[in-house]
Amino acid sequence: MRLFVAIPLPEDIGSDLGRISAGVPGAKWVAPENLHITLRFIGEVDGGAFQDIAAALGGVAGERFELRLDGVGQFGDRRRVRTLWAGLAPSDPLKRLQGRIETALQGSGLEPERRKFHPHVTLARLKNAPLDRAARYLIDHSAYRSRSFSVDGFVLFQSHLASAGAIYQPEVEYFLRQSEPDEAVL
Ligand code: 3AM
Numbered sequence: 001m002r003l004f005v006a007i008p009l010p011e012d013i014g015s016d017l018g019r020i021s022a023g024v025p026g027a028k029w030v031a032p033e034n035l036h037i038t039l040r041f042i043g044e045v046d047g048g049a050f051q052d053i054a055a056a057l058g059g060v061a062g063e064r065f066e067l068r069l070d071g072v073g074q075f076g077d078r079r080r081v082r083t084l085w086a087g088l089a090p091s092d093p094l095k096r097l098q099g100r101i102e103t104a105l106q107g108s109g110l111e112p113e114r115r116k117f118h119p120h121v122t123l124a125r126l127k128n129a130p131l132d133r134a135a136r137y138l139i140d141h142s143a144y145r146s147r148s149f150s151v152d153g154f155v156l157f158q159s160h161l162a163s164a165g166a167i168y169q170p171e172v173e174y175f176l177r178q179s180e181p182d183e184a185v186l
Pocket of ligand 1: 043
């Protein structure tokens with residue numbers, strides 16, 4: 001099984017992003033219902049490891065928090081844009097959650113993730129897209145902001161690689177605690 005841990009996006013934000021998922025030749029746009037924030041790519045594991053991973057993630061505790069998508073960006077180099085993404089407003093609760101997930105996964109026996117966490121929502125993967133069109137896309141959508149939304153939990157997904165693109169299947173959903181209401185000031 002090929003696994004990853006992610007936060008799915010609310011439907012309305014997916015739809016909004018679907019409306020700006022166009023205009024770059026050679027771009028393979030992610031379907032709105034598949035848009036997500038990857039917290040940890042796990043990769044290929046067997047059934048036994050899956051059970052250990054699912055159990056370890058069950059021990060990740062934390063409170064719900066608010067997030068907002070903010071701007072667009074790209075992964076690539078000077079010659080090639082590989083990925084277009086929507087960025088996230090800086091969020092310490094998101095970093096803390098990702099850190100707790102990383103710790104839990106290492107506890108279940110996975111090797112540490114060496115790459116730095118760059119939270120993003122992949123919008124498109126590009127093949128031979130003209131650089132100027134990708135650059136234009138980034139300029140045209142630089143002002144994109146989503147509404148603020150509540151992260152109530154995270155999901156362990158299985159990714160099936162198919163010719164029409166990856167299919168993401170939620171395997172286990174994990175919920176965060178409702179945050180404590182602020183104490184009333186009398
Ligand atoms: O959230 P995004 O779309 O950026 O690119 C894959 C996707 O990231 C990434 O894991 C997410 C769910 O598939 N991914 C796929 N293969 C990977 C690998 N070998 C990988 N990330 C790191 N190493």
